[in-house]
Structures are given as structure tokens and as C-alpha cells.
Amino acid sequence: MMRKALSLWLLAFTITSQAIKAQQTIRITNQWDFLKSDLGGPWEAVRPATEGSPEAVPLWQKVTIPHCFNDRDAVDPDVNYYQGAGWYRTNLDIKNPYQNGRTILHFLGAGQKTNVYVYTQKVGSHTGGYDExxxxxxxxxxxxxxxxxxxxYKGKIxxxxxxxNTRDQEMIPSSMSDFNVYGGVYRPLEIVYTPALSFKEVHLQATTDAAGNEGQLLVxxxxxNALNTKDATIEINLLDPRSQVVKTVxxxxxxGTAEQQITSISxxxxxxxxxxxxxxxxxxxxxxxxxxTAEWTGNTGFRHFKFEEHGPFLxxxxxxxxxxxxxHEDHAGVAAAMDDATxxxxxxxxxxxxxNFIRLGHYQQHPLVLQLCDSLGILVWEEIPWCRGGLGGDIYKDQARRMLTNMISQHRNHxxxxxWGLGNENDWPGDFPDFDKEKIRAFMSELHQLAHHLDSTRLTTIRRCDFCKDIVDVYSPSIWAGWYRGRYTEYKQESLNEIAKVKHFFHAEWGADSHQGRYAENPEFFIQKIATxxxxxxxxxxxALTGGNARASKDGDWSESYAVNLVDWHLKEQETMPTLTGSAYWVFKDFSTPLRPENPVPYVNQKGIVARDLTPKEIYFVFQSYWLTQPMAHIYGHSWPVRWGNEGEAKEIRVYSNCPEAELFVNGKSAGVKKRDSQNFPAAGLRWNVALQTGQNNIRVVARNGKAxxxxxxTWTYQTAKWGKPVKLVVEKxxxxxTTLIKVKALDANGVLCLDAANQITWSVAGNATLIDDLGTAGGSRKVQLANGQASIRVVNNTGKSVVAAAASGLTTGLTEL
Structure with missing residues (x-):
């Protein structure tokens, strides 16, 4: 009965979101006006404006597309990010070269509900911020x-x-989700010119057996077909990776306008x-x-994969x-509107x-991401944004079905x-008065069957919804050892327990928040508080940062030092688990979220391996030391400006490297050679205890892999002077x-740098200079916690005099004049 209902729904549903490949595709990037407000209707966007008349307002600003109208306010520490309407307008020069051809606007993604008008005529609409x-x-x-x-308009259109992106309970994703529901035309917009007869979409299904003896390609x-042409000829060429034609049909x-099988190639x-x-x-x-003649070109690949029952991935x-x-599709200064180069x-x-694997959380992403995964060699879990909140009504469910259908249709060639991910944290209620597990199970089952109906070659998956784990093909439970619950030393046993519970297991989401630039000589001072x-x-x-059980996320220091330990332990344990399919660290890059205003960088989830501007944190190099094949070596703590301790005290110095051995030099003197052993925690045994000298210290490592x-x-500064309570802020430039780089330091009454100070500071400027802020980074936020008693920001100088101030509650404000 369920399968029949799905078939009827598919027949009734017209897929409007297709990636058109055609003779001419032109990105519409420039010459856009934008208004961060609503209008009474499309006439107000196109009506002629006379200078000085009421029609000249409101004021529009010039922008380029892609553009997100939460590019800055998503991480503004003083406001809620804007959720409402925004308008874009331009005049198009339409020149379709094909007789009886079609002119099509192709949206790669726009959030979240979009209406399109030619002059005042509404020509299309779409709900969903992530599918094409x-x-x-x-x-x-x-x-x-x-x-x-x-x-x-002199010939222009x-x-x-x-x-x-107004909050709407009957729309996915939920506004309870731990990421911003952005607004804007934040992916490219294209004009596509097609002949009267052209390709709407082409689907490729490439399969092979485990041994790779034979490959099968279904096209x-x-x-x-604007003129309802009955007779045509189609030609298919299959080229191998060396660009040699191996088959022609x-x-x-x-x-027809409906999908039809063209050929099967062996x-x-x-x-x-x-x-x-x-x-x-x-x-x-x-x-x-x-x-x-209309042409289409695409790529495919032959591979065979299998999740063994209670066992590894093949x-x-x-x-x-x-x-x-x-x-997450999110970046400093632009939010969701990332350009291709970034x-x-x-x-x-x-x-x-x-x-070698990525989960695209929690929505269908830019098609370039999928193309790069194909060409770089990164396996993909991609999912629809049914994320938290519960389950809505018919409008809600129709959107989920539509987005799943579009995601599979648009990305199944890769x-x-x-x-294919069907949901995330669907056990998290809140959007509706009723939270009915059986209704969620029924809809999850429907989506599971729909996904297999649309694509029989992939598996379905969800993360963290135990009452649905028997429905999908692959299940990922919640295991946050050492951050939200328990200690990271419990990771292996917890994973083995979960592997035994489901046929096919994967571990998505583990990690720790870290405030970039914050280090600790003793990052696990709190560990005895944590229950096991x-x-x-x-x-x-x-x-949350308050209440509940003792946990690292609340009681820890959010240092890069603790994150390094947690990641190091997880990676060394993963090498000892033959039944583990794999895991995915949450998350590659810091991203904005409306749920975390009290974080060291307000409104930023700081679990990233890199910062929101792609600057690597220390854990990036820990991953390299376990995962990379080409030789690498990295001294832990490059961005640790000042270490501290007693005169003559031996301090641990770590090197993260994948080489079999490494030799450390401190101030020009060898500290000896160490052998790498991945099970010798921490740093796989590449650690030395060496006394540092007060002041400057040069640290150098030479790692060897055979002849390579x-x-x-x-260079580190080593501070032996003891500090008291911070009392004042001192600003340097x-x-x-x-631009000018502004630095602030928290000092005690004796002028000693307070290396454990974590006060929140607020930057401000008086005069013509402007802060480079609202970036969602440690060095690009107007409000930010100190890292080891220090912080920085940049300002654009402009002309004339300005004064930059750093203030914190209970401390003397620091000032500097530009």
C-alpha cells in the first residue's frame, strides 16, 4: 500500500528543480539592487523613481550574486539575525540565439521561500533553501x-x-536547528538558453561488482520539447579517464518530457x-x-561499496x-554566499x-561541492533538512518529499x-504541541521507501533518532565521549556497544569546541568532575553552558589543548577497531548558529577543525598525522604565543607527524630522537620534556621517513613571572x-600578562576608522573572550584621527589612537 501511494505521489509531482545543461549558460552576477525589507508588491521594485519623490525610497544597495542578507548579522553579538523578506532587482538583456528556444532561470539555491517576477508578472516560486x-x-x-x-526599459527585461527566511513551523529546517536558516540568493543564478528541443536532465547509473570484472552504465x-518534436536522434559517447571513447550509441x-531510459552500456x-x-x-x-543539436556532458564513476553487518565498510x-x-555552507563575511574559489x-x-568522507550537514549543498568530491575522492553522505522540531502537517511533509526527490535527482550522477540522509536528530521535539514517535516512524519509513524507489544503488541513513534506527540502512547514534557526556577514554567501548546494536553503523558527530588561540598547560584540570x-x-x-551534569562542554576551558587531546585519543583508538566503518568529526569549519550567543565567539559553533575563515586550528595537524600519506610534521602550539611555568621546569613539547621518527631541537640543541607509535598517547610518542628558558625559545623538528x-x-615566549587578578587592558597597534592590527592584553596590578584570563571584551572605535568585525572569528568579532589573556581585531584606517578601545567589565579600558 505504501509503495502504491509513493508511485501515485511521484506521478502527480512535477519536479521543477532540475539542473539544466544547455547550449548557453550565463551567470547573472552583477548589476543587482537589494533591499533588506519587504515591499507591498513587485510594482514597488520596478516602478520608476523620480529623485526627491516618495518613490525614491526605500534605499536599495548594490550587491553581487551570490548574496546572503545575513552575511554579517548572523554573528553580530548584539542583535538577533534578520528573518524576513528581502528583494533583488535587475534589468536583464535577454538574447536567446535559438529559434523557438526557451529562456530559463536556474537557481542553484535561494533561501528560503522565493517568488520570481518578470516586471509585475509572477513567473515562479519555490520553497526550500537548498535544492536547485x-x-x-x-x-x-x-x-x-x-x-x-x-x-x-529600452529592450531590457x-x-x-x-x-x-521568516520563521515558519510548516517548513524545514526547523528554526530550532543549530545553524542559521539563511535568506537570499546565496548561490549562483543563471540564465539558460536552450533550443526548442534540449535536455532537461540526464541520469547516469554506473555499477560494478566487487571484483570490478564488469561495469554497467544505465543512461x-x-x-x-517546446515544439512537440516526434522524431530525433540521440548519440551517447562514453569516454574513459584517459578521454578515450570506449563506447558509442x-x-x-x-x-518525452518524462524520464525515459535511453541505453544500457556494458x-x-x-x-x-x-x-x-x-x-x-x-x-x-x-x-x-x-x-x-543540443548537447549535455557529465561525469560518472564505477565503484562498488558495502557496509558489512556489524562490520567494516568495503x-x-x-x-x-x-x-x-x-x-556547513557558511563562511566569514558572506555567510551562505560562498564563491567558487572559496x-x-x-x-x-x-x-x-x-x-576520504564527508557528511553534508544538514541539507543539499552547492553542486560544486559534489563535483569536487568526485574529482578529489571524497565519499559523501548528503541529507535533507528534516532537522529537529518534530513533524509538521501535509505542507511540511510535501516539502520533505520534494527536497528528497530533488536531491536524489540532481546529485545521483555523482x-x-x-x-542519502533522511533526517537529523528527529528525536528532538519542540516545534509542535504533540510529539508522536509513531507518526515520525511512519514518515521516516515513507522517505526510506521513496529514496530506494528513486535510487536503488545507495543506502539511506539518519543520525540520532534511536526509535527510527531499525528503518534506515545505516544508523549513526549519538556518541560525544569527552564533550557532552563522559570522558573521551570511553569512546571505544561506547562505539563497540553501538556497533553491536544495528546491522550497519557509522559514527557521525564527535569532537569538542575550541576557542582559537586559547591553550592550557593543564587542559584536563576538570576531568575528575566527569562521571563515567x-x-x-x-x-x-x-x-548549554549552564546547568545539568558535569561535562567538558560546560566545565572545561574550551582550549585548543583539550581539543587536541580528545582528537588524538579518538584517532588512535579508531586504528584498533576492525569492525568500525568510520567516523566523521563535527565539524570541519566553525559556523554560525542562533543557539549559542554566550560562546567565546558569540553565535558561533566553535567545533571546527578550521576557523570560520578557513584558518587551521591545531587539531587540523593532528588529523594529518593519522590520515595523511605524504610526510608531514607539525610542532603543536604554533599559535600559542606564550607558554608559562617555573624557571627550569621541564615542559612537554609535542610533534604531530606521520613519519616513523623525529628529532627535536630546542634553542639549537638536540633533545633526542623519538619513534612514532600510534598507540603511545599523546602525539604517538613524539613528545619531549625539555626545560625552556625565560623569554624567547626556538623550537625545531626534523622528521624522517626513510630518505625523506x-x-x-x-618560536615561543616562556613566562615565569606569576600573575594575579587582571585589572587593566593594554592596547597595542x-x-x-x-588597515591596523589592534592587540589587547589583560595585565594584573604589577603589569604581568594574565595568561589564564578569559574575560569577554568589547571592541569599539570613535572617529573615521571602522572595525572589521561580525566575521564570526576570534580575530573578527566585536565581542570576544580573551585567549590566554589576549585578543586582536583589525580596523580599516580611512582618513583622519580615530581612537580604538577595548573594554571589559571590571577592568580598566585600553585605548589607542590611530
């Missing part, structure tokens, strides 16, 4: 050009777009795709009718430990860490994808051309 969708504006453009209003397609076709011993060798085949398709018949992380930088940084044997799952309220050597070097 299209609007055919051909007829509306023609109608406008025939209208008397067209004359004053006025386009207006209204985006709205299906749907078409744009050419046949007659009656093109090849012997295909070159297989894997993270180490992400070999991609290319598919070239042409559809020809008369003298018009790729192409061999065990592969999935070494993963997570990604996305590439981020994904390459992941690969250089040794990552060989990197192995898991009580479980390591996260429970409602554990993310790698080196690293850093460093001119850097058009």
Missing part, C-alpha cells in the same frame, strides 16, 4: 516586450526576486573510482532534430576506514587533511555519493597599510 530549481520565463519575456511599458533522460528517439574491467584514485568517466550526449572489495568530517579552497583543505559509565550520548540541553625529511619550526 528553474523558472521558464520565455513567455513572460515575450509578453512584456509587447507591452507599452517595455519602451522605457525587469526582473524582481523576493526571498523570505536515462528527459527533455525540453546512436539511435532514433521520440523525446564494459569489461572498468577503471574504478576510489578516494586514492578518483577516476572519472565522461558521458557526452547529443540530441539532434533537423539542423538543431570499497571495491577491500576494507576502507571512512575518515570523515562535516560541512568552496574549492575549503574542499582542497579537507583533502590535504587526509579526508559516484562520490553513497548515502553513564553514557556518552548528547541529550537535550547538553549544549620534513621540518617545522616555531601594528600598522599594516590601509
Amino acid at each position: 530549481w528553474t523558472v521558464d520565463i520565455t513567455d513572460a519575456v515575450e509578453n512584456f516586450l509587447k507591452s507599452p511599458d517595455a519602451k522605457r 525587469p526582473l524582481a526576486i523576493r526571498c523570505d 536515462s533522460a528527459s527533455f525540453i 546512436k539511435q532514433a528517439l521520440t523525446p 564494459i569489461k574491467k572498468p577503471v574504478r573510482w576510489s578516494p586514492d584514485q578518483p577516476q572519472l568517466y565522461k558521458v557526452q550526449a547529443k540530441i539532434i532534430s533537423g539542423d538543431v 570499497l571495491n572489495g577491500k576494507r576502507l576506514l571512512l575518515r570523515g568530517t562535516h560541512r 568552496i574549492r579552497e575549503e574542499m582542497i583543505l579537507m583533502k590535504k587533511m587526509g579526508t 559516484p562520490a555519493v553513497i548515502l 559509565g553513564k553514557g556518552t550520548d548528547e541529550r537535550t540541553g547538553d549544549f 625529511t620534513v621540518t617545522d619550526e616555531t 601594528e600598522n599594516q597599510g590601509n
